[in-house]
Amino acid sequence: MKALLLLTILFLSISSNAQTNSYTISFENAVHHEAEITATFPKITSEIFSVRMSRTSPGRYALHEFAKNIYAVKATDGQGKSLAIKRPNPYQWDISGHDGTVNISYTLFADRADGTYSQIDETHAHLNIPATFMYAPEFSERKINVNFQPREDLNWKIATQLPLVSNTTYSADNLQYFMDSPTELSNFGMREFEVTEADGKKKNIRFVLHHNGTEAELDTYFEKIKKTVLAEKAVFGELANFDYGTYTFLACYIPNASGDGMEHRNSTILTNTRSLAEGGMEKNMGTVSHEFFHSWNVERIRPKSLEPFNFEEANMSGELWFAEGFTSYYTNLILCRAKLITDQEYVEGITGTFNYVWNSPARQFFNPIEMSYQAPFVDAATSVDPVNRENTFISYYSYGSILGLALDLSLREKGLNLDDFMKLVWTTYGKKEIPYTVKNLNESLNTYAGKDFGDAFFNAYIYNGNMPDYTTLFKTVGVTLSQQAAVANFGASVTINASLQGEIRRNTTIGSPAYLGGLEKGDFITKINGQALPSSTNFEDYIKTFPVGTELTIDFLRNAEPQKTTVKLASNPEYSIKLADNPSKKTLKNRTAWLNVQE
Template sequence: MKKIFLLAAAAFFAFAASAQISGARKPIFYSVSFPNAQHHEAEITMTIPDAPSGSLKVRMSRSSPGRYATHEFGKNIYNVRATDGEGNPLTIEQIEGDVYEISVHPAVVNVSYTLFGNHADGTYVGIDASHAHLNMPAAFMWGIGLASRPVKFAFNDLEKYGWKVATQLKHEADNVYSAPDLQYMMDSPTELAAVKTNYWELVNTNGKKQTMGIAVHSDDDQATIDNFAKMVQKVVLEERAVFGEQPNYDFGSYTFLDDVHPTVFGDGMEHRNSTCIVSGAEKIGGNEKYLLGTYSHEFFHSWNVERIRPKSLEPFNFEHANMSNELWFAEGFTQYYGEMLLVRSGFNTVDEYTGTIAGLVNSVTASPAPAKFPPTQMSRYAVFTDAGVAIDATNYGNIFTSYYVYGGATALALDLRLRSEFKLTLDDYMRQVWLAYGKSGRAYTIPDLQAVLGKLTNPKFANTFFSDYIYGIKKNDYQALLANAGLLLQKAQPGKGWMGRVQSKPSNGGLMITGSTISNTPIYKAGIDAGDIILKIDGQEAKSPSAFADAVKDKKPGDKVAVSYKNRTGNHEATIILEESPAFEVVTFEKAGKELTQQQKDFRSNWLSSKVK
């Protein structure tokens, strides 16, 4: 610990003077070392020069950019100590779970602590001898009231482990990196590892050169990384074509940070000039198409949400959950484009894309929540569902549909309606939103999005669309809209009996229902729910979870299935009246044996063909 502090102090005083730009105060400095990486620990010292007079409070965050629920990052720091600039101890008191106070202090204050991290994803920290995967809110304490101060980092032990630094932080010198303020720092995930990289130069439509690249920590060879980078380049160009230009990335560069290994947790998290992608695949080789979906989605965010930004997320508050009405647009429209652009890029066929379309349509037509709640309410619910943790049971299956797919289905419908009713496209709309809000840096509200649509089409259409499908629960006619592109929307299991999806496990002589049944299913309507133990179904003893599928495999809608079950109120009999599944599938007219007109061919081509010139 003493050695770590001396390194931190020496590094701080070496670099502090360089931050005196235009009278700005000295930067807050972090020294980050890894003497116990094999056991998932880092040692961090935060040095605060020119500490404000009076009581100084420092804290860990409780939320993270791109995540909307609350996360208790303070649980994974310990050995918290404070000293002055000479190393003399100061009294530091933990006044809340994640807040510490130093009541009396000199001008220079050092706060040191041990950080534990063994969960590499888009939100948390993962440390071992192979890497340090750092999401900043989960890793670094910060001073309350000091958000405008510049920040510097010294990442130590790089040579010891053979690590390089991959980050959107500005490289100052050697192992030192910087951020202009707390908001930028918290938005800058950092991977310390033996990353393999591939960078390329891209000339934006304004003539400015930008450096784009991937930095991958995986078990792939360099040739695989280089080949994958070429695939990523195609996606990058296709996404730029939607908006007509790329953003002006800070420091002139954008990096895809990718960590691929079975020990990490699948995720993708957008940031202003980078994205953090984490996959539990064995390696990139052989999984390129699978991984491209995350790349496509997250890169689209460099426009939509990082710069086309809802006012509800400005500024991002790191002390509690950040609620937004606009996630159906920020995440949902991005979800639509992330998948659709893989078709335009040539990586997925139209036949492969039909499954994605069906998933979007089913999310709003076959699930119960969209029949009761609009996209705005599902957006607000993100404070509970976006990687939020609940010990108690929830009723999400009946009251929540993800704003990703709800918004994605809305984007699909709007795109097809603009094409069929106005000879416009969703690309035209996104470009206008970009020019009005993203490029200018103005945060938007839902009325702003409606106003842009009204100018592009007409105020009446925009008012009706937002009233019906954004604030309301009306659903678009997907069958008619998809037919314009020669795509057939039809029932996935016509004429087959269906009772709904049932989660169960063997228990107490039968099958216990382990999850809430869904309100638009026959089994729910029969009065059966979580905790009930099914003893017999259709006259057969219920011993295996396959008993439910076996009971309906030869039955039709309208057929009845007798069920014997018990719960805390005693033994019961029920009758499940089977229905036809509400789920749809989408197939091309060609596969369905229907003739495709030239108009439909042109519509589909204009929609799904490459826009890169």
């Protein structure tokens, strides 16, 4: 009986291994940004076996066409016989004549370290999985093993959210988790701390940093990480249940990186050229705050439109104003609550985002849901034709952030707050991992704050592009919203060149003086009121020397042809946001409740 049991276990083990796709990746030619990758796919029953490179990446919504960096592709069967390969499209390889096993080998070129792409050089192998590994769509539910072969001569180690199998081999239960698991191989430093939940469950937070700084800098920075993690935990009342008990920050603060942050289920990528010693100790923390908040909001409080993630087409979602935007609202608020920035720095820091959203003409074209639909065109997407996004698009990060602020302050007027609404969404959808829709969010707000309040908020600001009364809302927490002193506004981004011509660098804003005067991007202003432009000041400051309402005669060149128009200067539409002086005790209490961690 015992022998039979052992044979059964052995059979199941062999059977399980036979159903596992396996990869090996090595970096002998890292100096030239190349990796060599092999993959084995067993137990194939289809006559034509197809492998692909992803066109998208988790956390991104546009197409990126990772196949462009793949070459020297070869395929053999289980006996080593070369197999024929056909390309039905730019991102797929069809293989025929196999014996049930297909081995593939190829070279990857990778030289961009951010949240979307991969970078290989002699400092590290920074791997975003969709940008690195081919996959077989028909085996999306198969287990995957990957053997990373670090450069021992460069003291590389491996950091990833993938669970360790043995030595340098890691695994994923399926394709979705594999693709969602960025990996860093480098001579990094690492710090960890453990959080004990109210139920006694322990969760580990790991911070991995590849940088050119000191251990002391890493220690100091890690203390900021801990404060941020705990301030965000207070919003939801608990950390997410990480699949393998650990959440891993993968940070690369190196000169050859590109600034970015990208959330994943149990980890995040953080990249920047800014070192800790050169301002990163403070300025890199915003990305840390934003990306870790995503471990709840996006990764588990998950839009139904992104579940499952599609690796073959662009991923469009109407919920990004909430998924990205509300996360953006909390980004700096958390740093304030963690005492990493002051109340004044936080409040005054809202100003730029507020003016961008408030003064944009784009709200007449798209509401926040429709702005979210634009993600495949703007989220690190590339195109060569000119667009009119200055007038037609507001980032769903910014738009949602300002609406999150309004919802929080509106709820606080009712004795409620956004933290507790987020907790409700977490317990209803995120903790149970039930994907949500915009309608679900509307219903949740109705449950939390009452149907009249919830429907009014969604009808005015989500389904339509209206703006809340921020002046009144800010007063409730001792913050002033005031228009800047009456200074002239031209309504165009103009740079004076060496020839004293003012080049209009961007599309003029709909309704602005420059727009109404018929000026457009690419025009060169040669004279104003018959006078040459000054060489001693910038264009914006020059315009401020004229009173509001002044009519200016503009001589300009369009396509090298002289033209003339009249522009009537308007008042600068921007606002300033500041802490009010001497707020009442009640108002100060409201502000304290808003800007401090509430356990």
